Amino acid sequence: MTSGSMAVRGMLLSALCLCSMGSVANDTIRTRMGAIDLDFPVSALGKILTSDKTLSSFYRERDYTLAWSEAADRRALLDAVAAAQHHGLSPNDYNLAQLTRVAAGDTRHLDAEAQADIDLLLTDSALLLASHLRYGKVNPEDLRPEPDASHPDRGIDDLLAEALAADNVEQGLKRLAPATPGYQQLLSARAAVAALMREPWERIPEGETIRPGNSDERVPHVRQRLRALGDHPHPDSDAPEAIATRHDPALVAAVQRFQARHGLDDDGLIGRDTLAAINLTPAKRLTQIDANLERWRWLPEQPGDTYIVVNVAGFELTMIRKGEEVLRTRVIVGRPYRQTPLFSDSIRHLVFNPSWTVPRSIMIEDQLPVIRQNPDYLSNLGFSLYRGWGPDRIPVDPDTVDWWALSENYFPFQLIQEPGPSNALGQVKFMFPNEFDVYLHDTPARHLFASSQRSFSSGCIRVENSLELARLLLESQNGWSGNRLNRVLDSRELTKVYLENPVPVHLEYWTAWVDDAGTLNLRDDIYERNGPVTAALETSLDYDGRIHQASAN
Known part of the structure; x- marks a missing residue:
């Protein structure tokens, strides 16, 4: 036999051997998925597989064949898992250490059991990451982390299969995160804040309020901090010390910009609340952003053609129609001890001149x-x-x-x-019947909208431009012109108007968001809701059937 023939024979034998091992690996996967279908716990490389029925569905559709034979796919998954941190998720929840060991290696020469183990663990990690990116890690109903991706209605397994078939694992997983501008802009803002982690962030000491024109030794530190945060332009040259310590007009304007995007009175005074916000560390800002990224992942994918969002923490209502903002107005929400509940429903009717x-x-x-x-x-x-x-x-x-x-x-x-000018509900209320008995309404107490912190109500939401909201809701309603609306209001008679097309309303809680100008806004956690979300996000999934709280940094 010639050397060439021997080489060909060796290659054929090697291929047959690999095919045989692959077949055995497939049988191993089939057996493990059968155990999952019978509700038995199944492990791989010593880790309990968490995706359960979704995992079984994924492999059933591909006839239990190996999914991660290509090193390129494994490396792409590793990159996607490592990038989870940019979304406020922990890469360790998705077996980062194990993926790092197997991403670049050649697994074809491993025995069938090892190949099956690696494949199952990689698929389980990918499915869980996909679920968390699309729907959130935390269950908003009980604020506990969801340690599995087993939700038959979600179709995560199909999305992963498509990404593997297209050799596009990393981008396929990346696209599962919300594509809405609000989420993507907050991601970009998070990256900018994360870059500040490399900078020293010493606490600026408290003291007397620094007023415009006053000099104070803390002023240079405030100026430097506001430059780092993007609120103060960089100087062309160094100023003399006497000028550097003065609260000059440029710094006043910078302080006002900072105050406005932090929900503070934009008076330019550097007082206790403003200084506390300036001292907020990048790490604290990141945890606040991460809690709000998670809230974005809880939202339905299709909020509706026309819908209303009330940001309870930001004291603001926005109405969107066909992707365009048609109304933004201030609101008053419940006091901390009478909190406005968070849920979604639909406005079904309006009541003019309500009692x-x-x-x-x-x-x-x-x-x-x-x-x-x-x-x-x-x-x-x-x-x-x-x-x-x-x-x-x-x-x-x-x-x-x-x-x-x-x-x-x-x-x-x-x-x-x-009904009348003194009625607490004003001239109109917007009804979306719910178990909490809350609704949107007008108010005669107009002066309260001037406050930066607007948590004055007993749970319902008072809307500043309530008549404009009513006009927009009735704009497409047959027979409802502006003149008719004015006549109804002038009559002072109670009048109900049922909407032909109910409008979804989402009561949300955003303490971090990016506005239309691309500016990061942060607000006080008036109901102390960020803490539980942050704790759940920091809770590590250790894959042995338990969930444990990560140690504080």
Whole structure:
């Protein structure tokens, strides 16, 4: 036999051997997936596989063949896992160490069991990363991390199969993250903040408020900090020390820009709250951004052609129509002890010239003390008093009631504020019936919108430009012109208008976002909701069936 023939024979034998090992590996995968289908835990390389039914569906569709034989695909997955940190996710949750060891090596000469182990663990890691990028790591219902990708309605397995077939694993996984501008802009802002981690960030000490024109030894540090944050332009030359310590007009303007994007009164004063925000470290800013990236991943992929978003933490309402913003207005939300709930629903009808049936808790906690101090309170604000409820209720003269004898345990009355200029709901309310009994509405207390912190309500949302919102909602409604709307308002008669096409409304909680000018905005966590999300994001999935809290940095 010639040397050439021997070489060909060796290649054929080697190919047959590899084919045989591949077949055995396929059988191993089939057996493991059968165990998963019977709800038995299955491991690979000592790690419990977490994707369960999604993993089984993925391999069933490819007849249990190996998915990661190509080193290029393994390297692409490694790159995608490493990039998870830019989304506020931990690469270690997706077996970064194991992927690093097998990404570049040749696995074809390993035995069938080892090949199956590697393939299963890589697929499990990819599926979990895909699920977290698209739908979030944290379950918003209970704020616990979701350690698996087993959601039959999600189709994550199909998306991964398509990416592998197209030799486009890294980009395929990357595209699973929300494509909405809000998410992508926040990703870019996160990268800019992460770059600040390389800079020293010493705390600027507290002291007296620094007013425009005043000199203070802290001013150069404030100026330098605002330059790092992008709020102050870099100087053309170094200023003399006497000028450097002065709170000059350029610094005042920079402070005002900083204050505006942090939800502070933009007065240019460097006081306690402004200095605390300036001292906020890049690490703290990153955790705030990461919590909000996660909230973006919770949102439905299709919010609707026309929809409304209320940012509770940002005290702002935005209406979007066909991808364009048609209204942005200030709102007032619930106090920290009467928080506005977060959920999605649809506005189904509007009520013009509404009456207000006062909730029992507000009657007892808020209004009873006021009535005791001011007997004319009810008549001055147009309240009617009734004993009992429903059609059998009886009108009562407030002057005949011993208000000091009433209490939480004894309050047999109902208060209803009639339509009018003093009505707490203003001229219109927007109804989306829900278990929390909250809604959007107008208000006569217009002065409160001037406050930077607008958490004054008992849970419902007061809208500054409520009549403009009503006009936009009725714009496509047959028979509803601006003139008709004005006539209804002038009548002061209660009028319900049902929308032909209900409009989705999303009550969200954004403490970090990028505005239309490309500027990162941060807000106080008024309801202290960031902490639980951050804790869940930092909770490590250790793949042995347990979840443990990562140690604090």
